[in-house]
Amino acid sequence: MSGTEQAPTSARTRRRGDDLVRAIHAAVLAEVIEVGVGGLTMEGIAKRAATAKTSLYRRWASPRELLLDALHEAHPEEVPSLSADDLRGDLINALRQLVSWMVTPAATAVMAIMNERHRYPDLVDALYEQVFGARGGTVTSVVLRHYADQGKLDPDLLTPVVRDIGEALVFKRALDTGVLPDDETLVAIVDQAVLPAVGIPPEPGR
Amino acid sequence: MSGTEQAPTSARTRRRGDDLVRAIHAAVLAEVIEVGVGGLTMEGIAKRAATAKTSLYRRWASPRELLLDALHEAHPEEVPSLSADDLRGDLINALRQLVSWMVTPAATAVMAIMNERHRYPDLVDALYEQVFGARGGTVTSVVLRHYADQGKLDPDLLTPVVRDIGEALVFKRALDTGVLPDDETLVAIVDQAVLPAVGIPPEPGR
Numbered sequence: 248m249s250g251t252e253q254a255p256t257s258a259r260t261r262r263r264g265d266d267l268v269r270a271i272h273a274a275v276l277a278e279v280i281e282v283g284v285g286g287l288t289m290e291g292i293a294k295r296a297a298t299a300k301t302s303l304y305r306r307w308a309s310p311r312e313l314l315l316d317a318l319h320e321a322h323p324e325e326v327p328s329l330s331a332d333d334l335r336g337d338l339i340n341a342l343r344q345l346v347s348w349m350v351t352p353a354a355t356a357v358m359a360i361m362n363e364r365h366r367y368p369d370l371v372d373a374l375y376e377q378v379f380g381a382r383g384g385t386v387t388s389v390v391l392r393h394y395a396d397q398g399k400l401d402p403d404l405l406t407p408v409v410r411d412i413g414e415a416l417v418f419k420r421a422l423d424t425g426v427l428p429d430d431e432t433l434v435a436i437v438d439q440a441v442l443p444a445v446g447i448p449p450e451p452g453r
Numbered sequence: 454m455s456g457t458e459q460a461p462t463s464a465r466t467r468r469r470g471d472d473l474v475r476a477i478h479a480a481v482l483a484e485v486i487e488v489g490v491g492g493l494t495m496e497g498i499a500k501r502a503a504t505a506k507t508s509l510y511r512r513w514a515s516p517r518e519l520l521l522d523a524l525h526e527a528h529p530e531e532v533p534s535l536s537a538d539d540l541r542g543d544l545i546n547a548l549r550q551l552v553s554w555m556v557t558p559a560a561t562a563v564m565a566i567m568n569e570r571h572r573y574p575d576l577v578d579a580l581y582e583q584v585f586g587a588r589g590g591t592v593t594s595v596v597l598r599h600y601a602d603q604g605k606l607d608p609d610l611l612t613p614v615v616r617d618i619g620e621a622l623v624f625k626r627a628l629d630t631g632v633l634p635d636d637e638t639l640v641a642i643v644d645q646a647v648l649p650a651v652g653i654p655p656e657p658g659r
Contacts, residue, residue: 411625414625415625416621422624432614439612440618440650445655446649449652452609
C-alpha cells in the first residue's frame with residue numbers, strides 16, 4: 248500500500264491518497280460497530296483497511312481522533328434552496344437527508360458509541376461538539392436559521408426545543424416501528440409539528 | 454416461601470401474594486437488564502425472587518409473559534385533571550410522569566429489549582400492543598384526547614405525529630444530554646412544540 252502514501256505531488260497520487268483515507272474511514276466505522284469503542288485500536292483499523300499502522304499515525308494521533316474525523320466526513324450537511332422561498336420543501340428535504348444518513352455505517356457507529364456513553368462520556372461530548380455541532384446543530388436548524396435570516400420567520404421562535412422537533416420525531420418513529428419513516432411521515436412531521444412551532448398554524452388534514 | 458403461595462383466603466395471605474408478585478416482577482426486570490431477553494429463564498427469575506419455579510408457572514406461562522406483565526404493571530398511566538381546565542398543566546404533568554418512569558428498572562428493561570429488537574421482533578410488537586398501547590398510547594395522548602372530547606381542541610389535529618411530539622422530545626433530550634430533562638425543559642416542550650401543534654400559537658419567550 249506504500250504507493251498510495253506518497254506526498255500528493257500529482258493528481259493521480261492525490262486521488263490515491265483520498266481513496267486511502269476513504270478506506271481508513273470505512274474501516275474505523277466497521278471496526279467500532281464490530282468491537283465497540285473499547286476495542287478500537289490503530290492496529291485493528293489498519294488491518295481492516297489493509298494498510299500499515301504508520302500510515303494512520305501520519306494523519307491521526309489516536310483511534311478516537313480518526314473515528315471523529317470519519318463521522319464528521321460522513322455527516323450530512325443541510326443545503327437550503329437558493330431561492331429561500333420554500334421553507335416547507337427545505338424542511339422536508341432536511342429530514343430526507345437525515346433518513347438517508349440513518350442507513351449509513353456512520354449512523355450505526357454513532358448508535359454503537361451512544362450505547363456505551365456511560366463508559367466514554369468524553370467521546371460523546373466530542374461527537375456533539377465536533378460532528379453534530381460542526382455540521383450546523385440538529386437537522387432542520389440550518390434551514391430554519393436561513394429563513395429567519397431572510398426575515399421570513401421570527402428568530403425568537405427558534406429555540407433549542409423547536410430546532411429539535413423534526414429530528415426527535417424521526418428518531419422516535421424509527422424507534423417505535425423499527426423501520427425508517429417514509430416520505431409521507433416526513434411530510435406529516437413538517438406540516439403537523441415543525442411548521443406550527445415556527446408560527447404557521449396547523450390545518451386539520453394537512 | 455410456600456407460605457406466601459396459599460390461596461388468598463384472608464387479607465394477610467392476599468398481601469403476601471401481592472408481595473410475592475412484586476418480588477417476581479422486580480426479579481424479571483433485573484434479570485432482563487442483566488442477562489438480556491435471550492438469557493431469560495423461569496429458573497433464573499425464580500432464583501432471583503427467592504421463590505420456586507412452580508410459583509411462577511402457576512401465574513405465567515413463560516418468561517416473556519411474565520416480563521410483559523411486569524412492564525405493564527410498572528408503566529405510568531396518565532390522569533388528566535378532573536376540572537379539564539388546565540391543558541398546559543396536564544401536558545406538563547404527563548411529561549413529568551414519563552421522566553419519572555425513565556429512572557425505573559422498567560425503563561431500563563425496555564431499553565434492553567429495544568436494543569435486541571432485531572432478534573426479538575415479536576416481543577417488541579407485544580410490548581407496544583400490550584404495554585404502551587394498553588396504557589393509552591404515547592404519553593400526552595390521554596390528556597390531548599380528554600380535552601378534544603371536552604370540545605377544547607380540534608380532534609382532527611390529534612394525529613399520530615402530534616400525539617408523539619412530547620415523548621419524542623423528552624427522549625431526544627435525554628439521548629443528547631445523557632441526563633433526564635429538567636422541569637424547565639418539559640415546560641418548554643409543552644409551550645413551544647406540543648401546544649402550537651394543537652392550534653395554540655407559539656409566543657416568543659414562552
